[in-house]
Amino acid sequence: MRLGYSLAYWGSAGLNLAEHRALVREAERLGYDSVWSAETYGTDPASLMAWLAGQTGRIALGTSVMQMPARRPVAAAMTAATIDQISGGRFRLGLGFSGPQLVEGWHGLPFERPLVHARDYINVVRMALAQEPISYEGPTLTLPLPDSQGKELTLAVAPVQERLPIYLGALGAESIRLAGELADGWLPFHFPAGHLADCTGLLREGAERAGRSLEGFDVAPMVMVLVDDDLETAYDMMRPMLALYLGGMGSRRMNFYNRLARRLGFEKEAETLQEAFLAGRQGEAISAIPDELVDLMTICGPPARVRDRLTAYREAGATTLVVGVVPPTLRLRLDQLRIIAECAS
Structure with missing residues (x-):
């Protein structure tokens, strides 16, 4: 099981830019596999990942998650391909539909049929990243517009990765099935290890629906971790x-x-x-x-207790554990990154 590090909502932790950079660089030095940034109605996670691409050399860079209502799917694909180019093939596109507060209050869109929207969205993103001419007709999205002057276009820049990983943030049964059907990874938040094990069967059902294998699929729960006696x-x-x-x-x-x-x-x-x-x-x-x-x-809890819980997530099927740390200062957060890495080794 790999470790990831969550920046959470950049700007809400009381740390400045240099301190966040120090945390990401320390996570990279300690062997963390990935770093992730979230989105609400504050800082843009894609911009942060592009900036961090120039501040790091190995660690993967992910969004957890970019809100689908905030961007047209082709715009998300353009962003993903650009950051993948900048980072030398280290980007992971985490997507989610958010909830009615943000979708209706911040983006001014109705919160309707989120799973149907998500299916159309991911399909178009996948086509664009594969540099296929975009011709798509779904329940919520048709490209090009029928009876219009629109033409089929192809993304003009390719991602470095042959298949840039798409992750889906999902908590409900049908959305988890959708992750298994269409995505390369699943990002559940605050999921207990036992519940994670129960839900991996839903991923398999989704994969079977698409006639695909889950080999290489990344189950990447995000969990807050604090080691303290x-x-x-x-x-x-x-x-x-x-x-x-x-x-x-x-x-x-x-x-x-x-x-x-x-x-x-x-x-x-x-x-x-x-x-x-x-x-x-x-x-x-x-x-x-x-x-x-x-x-x-x-x-x-204490180190031995944390080791047992990390083992439980590994045995439940997590292939990446994205950890969020809660202490208020840079020094304490740096200490937590190191101690958590020791507990996971």
Whole structure:
């Protein structure tokens, strides 16, 4: 199992540009396989990966995830091919559909049939990256426009990689099947190891639907990790980020992370913390997250405990574990990258 490092939402961690660069370079020095940057309504992850391509020499560069509603699929393909050229073939295109808050509130688009949109989107991105003339007709996308002056065009720059990896961020059963059917990797967020093992069967179902093999497919869960001898302190450091995801990362009617917590058996706690978070009572929301849920959705505690949890992810089928680190300072984050690498060795 390889290690990846998540920058999360660049700009939200209280670190400056030079400090983030130092963390990525240290991850590369320690043997981390990849670095990933997320997208909400702040910094653009593709721009950051292009910048980091010139600051690094080996580590793979991924988006986790670029929002499909934010870019036309051919624009995403152009971006991916460009960064792949700049980096010498190190780019990984992580895509996701986001949720109604961002799709409708930030991009001004209806949140409708996300899986149908995602299928059309990935198909067109794949065609463009393969430098095929773009001629496509799907339920949500037709290129060129019929009865128009449009013509079939071909991406004028090829990626370095013969098949540039496309990853899909997915939490629900059908979206996981879609990853197995169309993508080269799956990016689940805050997934427990046991739940990961249960869901790999969905990947196989998707692959079978497409008549393809999952050989070389990258199962790459993103999990917050904190190595600390004081388990209670570790729990408390994990709770604020979990409260944000489970309570505020989505609307009251549709929060995919909150739904995941409910599926894991924490329906009452998920409801309580979401209600508190959306009402502006963040402290109450943080306190509502039980130790057991923190344990399932993160990896934290003394080194021996962290080693056991890393082993559990490996045995559950993870081929890359993308770790997020939570300490507030550069020195502490650098220490965590080193200690996590030691625990994984």
